[in-house]
Amino acid sequence: MNLHELTAHEVRNRVARREVSAEEVARAFLERRDAVEERLQAFITPLDAEAVLSQARAVDEALARGESAGLLCGVPVAVKDNICTAGLRTTCASRLLADWVPPYDATVVRRLRRAGAVIVGKTNMDEFAMGSSTENSAFFPTRNPWDPRRVPGGSSGGSAAAVAAGAAALALGSDTGGSIRQPAALCGVVGLKPTYGRVSRYGLVAFASSLDQIGPLARDVTDAALALAVIAGRDPLDATSAPEPPGDYLAALERGVRGLRIGAPREMFEAEGVDPAVRDLTVAALETLAELGAAVEECRLPTATAGLDAYYIVAPAEASSNLARYDGVRYGLRVPGADIVEMFERTRGRGFGPEVRRRIMLGTFALSAGYYDAYYRRAQQVRARIRREFEEAFERFDLLASPTSPTVAFPLGERTADPLAMYASDICTVTANLAGIPAISLPCGFEGGLPAGLQLMAPPFQEERLLAAAAAYERATGWHRRRPPLGLIASAGEGGA
Amino acid sequence: MSRTEATTQFETVIGLEVHVELSTETKMFCACRVTFGEPPNTHVCPVCLGLPGALPVPNRRAVEFAVRAALALHCEIAPVTKFDRKNYHYPDLPKGYQISQYDRPLGTGGYLDVPLPEGGVRRVRIRRLHLEEDAGKSLHDPRLGTLVDLNRAGVPLIEIVSEPDLRSPEEARAYLQELRNVMLYAGVSDVKMEEGSLRCDANISIRPAGSREFGALVEIKNMNSFRSVKQALEYEAERQRALVLSGERVERETRHWNERAGRTTPSRSKEEAHDYRYFPDPDLVPLRIDAEWVESIRRSLPELPAQRRARYEGLGLSAYDAAVLVDERPLADFFDACLALGADAKQAANWLMVELQGLLNEKGRELSATRLTPEGLVALLRLIEEGTITGRIAKEIFPEMVESGADPRSLVEARGLSQIADREELLRVVREVLAQHPAAVEDYRKGKTNALGFLVGQVMKATRGRANPGLANELVRRVLEE
Numbered sequence: 001m002n003l004h005e006l007t008a009h010e011v012r013n014r015v016a017r018r019e020v021s022a023e024e025v026a027r028a029f030l031e032r033r034d035a036v037e038e039r040l041q042a043f044i045t046p047l048d049a050e051a052v053l054s055q056a057r058a059v060d061e062a063l064a065r066g067e068s069a070g071l072l073c074g075v076p077v078a079v080k081d082n083i084c085t086a087g088l089r090t091t092c093a094s095r096l097l098a099d100w101v102p103p104y105d106a107t108v109v110r111r112l113r114r115a116g117a118v119i120v121g122k123t124n125m126d127e128f129a130m131g132s133s134t135e136n137s138a139f140f141p142t143r144n145p146w147d148p149r150r151v152p153g154g155s156s157g158g159s160a161a162a163v164a165a166g167a168a169a170l171a172l173g174s175d176t177g178g179s180i181r182q183p184a185a186l187c188g189v190v191g192l193k194p195t196y197g198r199v200s201r202y203g204l205v206a207f208a209s210s211l212d213q214i215g216p217l218a219r220d221v222t223d224a225a226l227a228l229a230v231i232a233g234r235d236p237l238d239a240t241s242a243p244e245p246p247g248d249y250l251a252a253l254e255r256g257v258r259g260l261r262i263g264a265p266r267e268m269f270e271a272e273g274v275d276p277a278v279r280d281l282t283v284a285a286l287e288t289l290a291e292l293g294a295a296v297e298e299c300r301l302p303t304a305t306a307g308l309d310a311y312y313i314v315a316p317a318e319a320s321s322n323l324a325r326y327d328g329v330r331y332g333l334r335v336p337g338a339d340i341v342e343m344f345e346r347t348r349g350r351g352f353g354p355e356v357r358r359r360i361m362l363g364t365f366a367l368s369a370g371y372y373d374a375y376y377r378r379a380q381q382v383r384a385r386i387r388r389e390f391e392e393a394f395e396r397f398d399l400l401a402s403p404t405s406p407t408v409a410f411p412l413g414e415r416t417a418d419p420l421a422m423y424a425s426d427i428c429t430v431t432a433n434l435a436g437i438p439a440i441s442l443p444c445g446f447e448g449g450l451p452a453g454l455q456l457m458a459p460p461f462q463e464e465r466l467l468a469a470a471a472a473y474e475r476a477t478g479w480h481r482r483r484p485p486l487g488l489i490a491s492a493g494e495g496g497a
Numbered sequence: 498m499s500r501t502e503a504t505t506q507f508e509t510v511i512g513l514e515v516h517v518e519l520s521t522e523t524k525m526f527c528a529c530r531v532t533f534g535e536p537p538n539t540h541v542c543p544v545c546l547g548l549p550g551a552l553p554v555p556n557r558r559a560v561e562f563a564v565r566a567a568l569a570l571h572c573e574i575a576p577v578t579k580f581d582r583k584n585y586h587y588p589d590l591p592k593g594y595q596i597s598q599y600d601r602p603l604g605t606g607g608y609l610d611v612p613l614p615e616g617g618v619r620r621v622r623i624r625r626l627h628l629e630e631d632a633g634k635s636l637h638d639p640r641l642g643t644l645v646d647l648n649r650a651g652v653p654l655i656e657i658v659s660e661p662d663l664r665s666p667e668e669a670r671a672y673l674q675e676l677r678n679v680m681l682y683a684g685v686s687d688v689k690m691e692e693g694s695l696r697c698d699a700n701i702s703i704r705p706a707g708s709r710e711f712g713a714l715v716e717i718k719n720m721n722s723f724r725s726v727k728q729a730l731e732y733e734a735e736r737q738r739a740l741v742l743s744g745e746r747v748e749r750e751t752r753h754w755n756e757r758a759g760r761t762t763p764s765r766s767k768e769e770a771h772d773y774r775y776f777p778d779p780d781l782v783p784l785r786i787d788a789e790w791v792e793s794i795r796r797s798l799p800e801l802p803a804q805r806r807a808r809y810e811g812l813g814l815s816a817y818d819a820a821v822l823v824d825e826r827p828l829a830d831f832f833d834a835c836l837a838l839g840a841d842a843k844q845a846a847n848w849l850m851v852e853l854q855g856l857l858n859e860k861g862r863e864l865s866a867t868r869l870t871p872e873g874l875v876a877l878l879r880l881i882e883e884g885t886i887t888g889r890i891a892k893e894i895f896p897e898m899v900e901s902g903a904d905p906r907s908l909v910e911a912r913g914l915s916q917i918a919d920r921e922e923l924l925r926v927v928r929e930v931l932a933q934h935p936a937a938v939e940d941y942r943k944g945k946t947n948a949l950g951f952l953v954g955q956v957m958k959a960t961r962g963r964a965n966p967g968l969a970n971e972l973v974r975r976v977l978e979e
């Protein structure tokens with residue numbers, strides 16, 4: 001077996017036991033990354049070999065000195081390009097930040113480094129995380145490792161593709177309305193969105209601050225648990241980070257699913273646009289969970305489908321304010337103008353892509369005097385109701401389950417001209433962000449050779465329960481062990497034929 | 498004619514919006530130091546630069562200072578308050594929004610009792626007091642264009658909004674003076690208008706005397722001193738009066754005070770058309786203000802200006818003197834230190850307000866720049882009281898004490914300045930003086946009693962002011978009568 005086929009925890013254990021050096025691991029992943037990158041374009045900034053190898057050597061040297069092995073020692077990790085890395089450019093896939101080099105590390109990046117991770121590059125995404133296909137990157141689209149004619153999902157499409165293709169053992173993404181889970185589903189990997197506040201947002205370039213959460217994309221549930229164990233916890237630099245102590249996520253993996261009550265909200269299975277084949281795969285997954293001892297039952301979340309509407313008010317509203325700082329005054333792109341107002345207008349007009357401009361306008365409108373009550377306030381009311389519905393549902397159920405994405409990966413270009421069709425990709429995922437609850441996407445089968453995802457949701461701070469059920473399902477099915485036919489990618493042309 | 502005369506009686510209605518920079522060690526939402534006059538952009542970090550990904554964390558000390566200020570203004574403290582974003586683009590506003598408080602301010606419903614120059618007190622209601630962050634500064638350089646200094650960005654500010662309870666520019670000035678005193682005594686700010694740590698905007702309208710309606714409100718900005726606040730408001734009240742008298746309407750607008758031209762001009766910016774799109778800042782959680790914490794802050798409030806003035810008046814000072822001392826906090830604190838050393842209140846106040854102030858005004862200096870100590874002044878007062886030196890000698894050596902901090906006793910001893918109260922010694926001097934001025938002696942004997950004054954003066958001169966004036970008078974008279 002090639003080293004790049006190892007999961008993160010396998011890499012970690014072998015490096016920790018010094019069966020293999022972090023440097024050897026890094027070389028294997030670099031070779032793989034470079035072999036697939038030309039076709040996938042998962043990275044905006046792939047770190048050069050020396051920069052990767054020097055991190056790996058530092059890990060080896062620390063182990064040689066007898067230092068204890070970190071939870072991610074020697075694990076090659078890809079980081080979404082909206083997470084700040086000191087000295088390494090962080091673009092958010094935007095022309096506005098194309099050359100911006102942060103002077104500081106995000107809290108999660110500091111934690112990765114402390115745990116011995118080796119960062120291999122910054123991954124592609126939709127500009128400022130606004131999109132569901134990674135086609136809104138200002139630089140280039142990323143392709144789905146299962147079929148290069150199709151999108152990897154988004155906005156963390158680069159991270160999902162990198163993990164699926166073995167270019168990194170693990171990746172970090174960010175999830176505002178499904179941006180970790182949906183690409184995880186479309187690329188056949190595990191994607192975890194933690195509870196709002198579980199992971200520090202310090203250093204995550206904000207899209208919608210009340211919804212954004214960083215989480216892992218991984219080859220299996222164990223790796224997701226490992227990554228969460230490293231990045232979770234209170235951060236004094238983030239006032240919204242939660243004081244609750246993190247759980248024992250690795251121990252939770254053995255707990256199984258027996259006795260858990262799982263609700264399947266009808267609204268999410270019957271929502272407009274849910275592909276019957278995807279629905280069938282999800283239903284089959286629920287049957288598997290029932291066979292493993294869970295009590296599965298249909299339930300209702302009447303407001304769930306209104307979540308999409310509320311989401312597309314709240315998220316752009318916050319974004320319109322969060323993105324106001326990109327004005328060309330202090331950093332990033334500056335397009336000069338005759339006066340300051342013209343400089344603002346030109347910088348923002350040329351720096352932002354069409355989807356970002358659309359959302360800034362939507363959000364500005366939703367917050368404007370005379371419209372605030374009808375839009376922003378109303379959306380917050382819907383959000384509050386969704387929260388209540390989840391609370392009620394979680395009185396009866398330990399977990400809720402649904403498809404992650406209504407469809408499998410769609411062809412590049414299919415939805416770029418139709419924003420509403422693109423927004424519909426998030427129908428099953430946005431409610432978890434609105435309610436602030438944790439959710440995970442797991443590979444649950446294939447349709448036409450393309451992976452589909454099962455979403456499990458849990459009450460706030462119940463990541464352990466989520467991981468326990470996910471691990472049990474994964475052990476019973478093994479979908480996660482399937483690998484994309486990358487031999488095809490390496491040899492196939494653009495059309496993949 | 499009679500109609501015009503009836504309407505010439507106008508009442509001026511003024512409300513003030515005052516921004517006060519809190520003198521915390523660090524900024525509102527990051528750990529950068531609060532400074533003044535440092536090289537540009539030397540006290541900045543990812544948070545106050547508004548770098549992508551950086552997040553604000555509230556400074557507990559700033560919240561405490563704001564609570565203290567609100568309590569000093571008798572405000573109700575909200576048990577739960579929150580931060581909102583005020584969105585607008587400006588080069589010195591790093592995030593494109595200011596973190597402020599919109600619909601749930603920290604403090605509401607307070608008041609400030611303002612002593613009026615003509616006597617009496619005006620109670621001015623405080624509508625609200627809220628916490629926010631300051632913006633940076635734009636510097637306009639003819640060669641380099643506009644430059645931005647962000648040292649000030651993120652410094653904690655409180656905004657204090659009064660109800661329109663002020664009735665003249667003079668009252669507005671008095672309100673500012675008293676508000677400044679309260680902030681200073683509460684220990685929350687150094688309130689220096691010239692350094693921008695106190696800034697003031699005004700709303701002003703006029704209405705026919707006795708009317709209950711308000712006239713069109715004009716907002717005045719860019720007033721940079723107490724004096725300019727008064728001048729700008731006087732100008733504006735007069736401008737509005739003239740408009741109304743000539744049958745024109747006062748426009749509701751924002752106007753700028755042009756200090757040099759001495760008038761207000763319409764503001765070019767479209768302030769009023771501005772929609773700030775306030776919404777709750779999702780980076781910050783609602784702030785719960787613990788009632789017990791508020792009580793402990795209330796208990797720790799220091800003596801406020803009104804209380805101090807009352808205490809001074811209780812010691813026998815006039816209302817005017819008490820106000821002068823309290824308005825000049827370093828002087829008042831010095832005065833208190835003298836009292837603590839057992840000084841007579843009236844004497845100490847007199848020396849501070851007449852002799853010391855005179856010297857300071859003459860040299861354009863502040864008390865803190867002198868070496869004078871309360872111990873020194875009290876020792877001087879004691880020397881006078883004991884009769885060791887005369888008042889004249891005291892005034893003579895006082896400037897040196899102010900300059901060098903010298904102990905008055907040592908000065909008196911070293912220079913032999915102690916009073917001559919010994920009858921024999923002084924009698925000798927009196928005889929010598931009278932012998933030198935036979936003409937004056939003659940005049941006195943002829944009944945010109947004012948010659949006595951001249952002769953006593955000559956005795957004082959001969960002793961370089963050391964003679965006890967009463968004794969000198971008595972001895973001159975006795976020798977003349979011989």
Ligand SMILES: [Zn+2]
Nearest residue numbers: 527529542545
């Ligand atoms: Zn700072």
